[in-house]
Amino acid sequence: NAGVTQTPKFQVLKTGQSMTLQCAQDMNHNSMYWYRQDPGMGLRLIYYSASEGTTDKGEVPNGYNVSRLNKREFSLRLESAAPSQTSVYFCASSRGETINEQYFGPGTRLTVT
């Protein structure tokens, strides 16, 4: 099993450009999450999908959109990138039952100039 995979690993964008970060899991998990990690801020939840067909905002959703394409895939889209969105983005998944651990992907390092 590959676990949680993310593409791309690195990306540089100019202000105003758009892009989609891809995430896929092969563990048959119901729930998926997108976080951003900034120095000294820990991980902050952007959006999550408790189950296929549902999405909910997290702590910092502004400037982002998500799509739960199917049970395996959960993408994060930046419509008009801003320098404040320079960050490392992590996707995670979990079984989605009452209490269970989240499994994380390796991350995407995004720089917006």
Add this chain to the structure above:
Amino acid sequence: AQSVTQLDSQVPVFEEAPVELRCNYSSSVSVYLFWYVQYPNQGLQLLLKYLSGSTLVKGINGFEAEFNKSQTSFHLRKPSVHISDTAEYFCAVMKGNTPLVFGKGTRLSVIA
């Protein structure tokens, strides 16, 4: 809303010395507590979790944590650290089936 406070942003410690990484949470109801570790340029992986039962929880790589409800704390300990333990450690809290809320992290540096 849940919140997690990791009291130290950086902890330097000599190899083979003991270490404690502190974590406090705010909640008046039952919560579930986790510690994750992030090695350089990697994602997070679970060290240990407290769901219920014994307040002393043992995890991977010789780490353990103690849940203290009266002090709302969940401190992480290891009796003897190795160079390979150098990493960032995150405490996280979950209430019910809501997403995890993470602390800001503690960077552990083990000095040879």
